Amino acid sequence: MTATTRAERLDLLRAADYNLFRLPSDKVTLDFLTDSGTGAMSSEQWSGVMRGDESYAGSPSFARFRSAVTNLFDYKHILPTHQGRAAEKILFSVLGGPKKIIPNNTHFDTTRAHVEESGAEAVDLAKSYPTEDHHPFKGNMDIDSLRTLLEQHSSRIPCIFMTVTNNSAGGQPVSLRNLRETSELAREYNIPLFLDACRFAENAWFIKQREAGMSNRDISSIVREMASLCDGMTMSAKKDGMVNIGGWLALNDDALAAACSEKLILTEGFLTYGGLSGRDFEAMAVGLTEVIQESYLEYRVKSTAFFGQRLIDCGVPIVEPIGGHAIYIDAARMLPDMPKEEFPGHAIACALYVEGGLRACEIGTLMFGEAAVHELVRMAIPRRMYTQSHIEYAVEVCQRVAELAKQGKLSGFRMVKEPASLRHFSCELTPISYGEVANNVVEASKQADYSAKD
């Protein structure tokens, strides 16, 4: 673990223009920024890396990867990409465009950005629940809203998306029943349904645990059924592919696959390597067999639940029930008086770094602007990385920040430099206690700990 003092962390944060993505990671004690590509690969995966075949075309490593993918997701065309957003970019540049509408249970940041970049409108249709509500499948698509949208605009909808698990809505799963209903509706209108499948194995685990009649099924059979209800998928293998880089776009439709393949060759690389090297395919092929092992999934979900339960016990408000890959602190409940325009989630994320060197990620108004439904701070847990004592330390830091929030000692933020899209990655911010914005938190933030000298 990296040791820094509080004063050093304040300086580092200032130097990063209060954007946690700009911090040097060797100055972060525990990194919960993302679970994407940050996990540890297994010895089996590393051995696979050693036999990577780097042929430009027709590599046997690609063939092994392809068969590992189709073993779970039996789609006709598998297009390798360097990560999930490259698959999104290719698909939406073919299917998107002005006047089109793409519904999703909830778009993640890159998905929404690619839909919007194509000129289409990204519509989120998951029901919004209070964060403390214990519905077992809060990631579900709101079928009634989808039906209404289809009745009114089906000719403008080139595809429907389902994100599993629903990352922006607190890492919440989608039930098989809901996926089936969405699929029936999509087929009624002859519109292809795609999975944004980043955390498919965690979603299947929740189906097995929480959905009636599912407890005796194999994870692989649940995943296969999820795949069979859809017509294709985008995948960031940096999550449930268990690798540090990789992804793919999978499709059944020949004409769509041909159009996407042209874009793939133009932007990523030839059809049998995409944006990857042969060794990456070997690591993904093994990762896909490891991620569906029940012992792994049980450990993964229980260790996340341990973190979340400790926070609940300490009075830190989080999204419940606890999801698979992350804990989501509810910043709106922690800082009820801070307006969302001052990014309460970001205020908490900055305090977590200053107080204890934890790095987390705001998922709220800073990330999504007006499309944000909740003000959350996501503490994503890298796969196979942290131990219980790391988590105990993180809990102590969260508890301290919750106390500071209660005492009115956290400052809101305002943006001083904003890029046109995906602003949270590279924007610059400043605490309001240093700025000229006048509002009801200025008095509290004048004493903000950001102005402390030690």
Ligand SMILES: Cc1ncc(COP(=O)(O)O)c(C=O)c1O
């Ligand atoms: C639900 C979801 N979709 C898409 C992506 C994009 O994947 P990538 O980061 O590999 O581009 C992410 C990444 O965090 C995600 O969580």
